[in-house]
Amino acid sequence: MNIDGKQVAADLRQSLAQEVAELKQQTGITPGLTVVLVGEDPASQVYVRNKVKQTQEVGMISNEFRMAADTSEEALLAKLDELNNDPAVHGILVQLPLPKHINESRIIESIVPEKDVDGFHAMNSGRLMNGEEGALVPCTPQGCVILAKKHLGDDLSGKHAVVIGRSNIVGKPVAMLLLQESCTVTIAHSRTKDLPALCREADILVAAVGRPEMVKGDWIKPGATVIDVGINRIATEDSKSRLVGDVDFAEAEKVAAAITPVPGGVGPMTIACLLKNTIEAARRFGVRPQ
Ligand SMILES: NC(=O)C1=CN([C@@H]2O[C@H](COP(=O)(O)OP(=O)(O)OC[C@H]3O[C@@H](n4cnc5c(N)ncnc54)[C@H](OP(=O)(O)O)[C@@H]3O)[C@@H](O)[C@H]2O)C=CC1
Numbered sequence: 001m002n003i004d005g006k007q008v009a010a011d012l013r014q015s016l017a018q019e020v021a022e023l024k025q026q027t028g029i030t031p032g033l034t035v036v037l038v039g040e041d042p043a044s045q046v047y048v049r050n051k052v053k054q055t056q057e058v059g060m061i062s063n064e065f066r067m068a069a070d071t072s073e074e075a076l077l078a079k080l081d082e083l084n085n086d087p088a089v090h091g092i093l094v095q096l097p098l099p100k101h102i103n104e105s106r107i108i109e110s111i112v113p114e115k116d117v118d119g120f121h122a123m124n125s126g127r128l129m130n131g132e133e134g135a136l137v138p139c140t141p142q143g144c145v146i147l148a149k150k151h152l153g154d155d156l157s158g159k160h161a162v163v164i165g166r167s168n169i170v171g172k173p174v175a176m177l178l179l180q181e182s183c184t185v186t187i188a189h190s191r192t193k194d195l196p197a198l199c200r201e202a203d204i205l206v207a208a209v210g211r212p213e214m215v216k217g218d219w220i221k222p223g224a225t226v227i228d229v230g231i232n233r234i235a236t237e238d239s240k241s242r243l244v245g246d247v248d249f250a251e252a253e254k255v256a257a258a259i260t261p262v263p264g265g266v267g268p269m270t271i272a273c274l275l276k277n278t279i280e281a282a283r284r285f286g287v288r289p290q
């Protein structure tokens with residue numbers, strides 16, 4: 001069975017539009033999201049365009065700042081300082097990866113945690129890790145758990161979840177969320193021994209690797225739930241390109257009970273959860289307009 005992330009995301013956005021309307025009516029606050037894009041990476045530009053469009057569709061304010069690829073770290077920090085202090089901005093997202101000469105963690109830590117709608121700031125990841133309330137939770141991991149629950153229901157307790165990938169953006173936070181759901185969690189990475197055998201133990205398999213179609217059908221336990229986070233653009237014979245995940249979909253769908261497609265799986269959920277976090281930030285920390 002396919003888990004239709006595009007549809008789940010559309011449903012979520014519809015309820016978010018309702019929340020935005022209510023927040024506006026009750027407080028006069030319109031949630032505002034600002035995306036900062038440094039450089040000209042074409043893939044990043046597509047995401048940014050989608051984000052802007054969907055932000056506006058749910059009735060939120062969307063702003064976008066493009067800065068040249070050779071922008072200095074100081075200039076970016078100055079921009080972020082301005083956004084940190086702008087009461088109309090409730091969420092700030094700096095598109096990653098950043099150019100090599102910019103220290104990514106310095107940039108992430110310079111965003112005030114209250115506006116860190118990516119959930120990447122140490123304050124938010126620390127709160128997530130400690131199980132404290134009030135964390136802004138990373139968007140892609142939230143999307144993964146929502147989609148897993150769509151198939152398995154709300155109770156994931158006792159399931160063995162195997163997460164391939166240990167990045168701060170996806171692997172580690174999705175493992176933390178699944179742990180919070182009382183899954184038994186194994187985190188695999190490039191040094192893991194006999195990855196196929198480990199994956200075959202998984203009731204829930206999350207692939208966040210960045211290697212096109214690496215996970216094969218015979219790595220999957222029959223009846224498992226597969227969440228494919230990978231977004232890989234590969235060349236096709238007609239010299240065009242198409243998107244594939246980290247899982248060999250054609251093989252995997254024959255073995256898994258449920259699987260998220262690429263495109264149309266986790267990707268659209270990431271953006272919907274970003275809007276959700278921004279509304280949350282506006283509700284908690286938004287200042288009434290004078
Ligand atoms: N759908 C969405 O919304 C999003 C999708 N993505 C996509 O998800 C994928 C992962 O992204 P991200 O976490 O940022 O990527 P990173 O490159 O930061 O991390 C990749 C992880 O995969 C591990 N890995 C690499 N090769 C292997 C291998 N052969 N076997 C086992 N593990 C391996 C690495 O291990 P090690 O640590 O040992 O190097 C690393 O932990 C990408 O395709 C990205 O485009 C990302 C963000 C959002």
Ligand SMILES: Nc1nc(=O)c2c([nH]1)NC[C@@H]1CN(c3ccc(C(=O)N[C@@H](CCC(=O)O)C(=O)O)cc3)C=[N+]21
Nearest residue numbers: 046047094095096097118231263264265267268270271
């Ligand atoms: N600070 C930061 N936060 C991020 O959340 C972040 C980031 N940087 N850098 C890049 C990655 C990647 N990412 C995606 C979001 C949506 C889709 C998405 O909507 N994908 C569509 C297809 C889009 C297409 O056709 O290209 C889909 O899967 O159906 C994909 C990838 C967010 N990321």
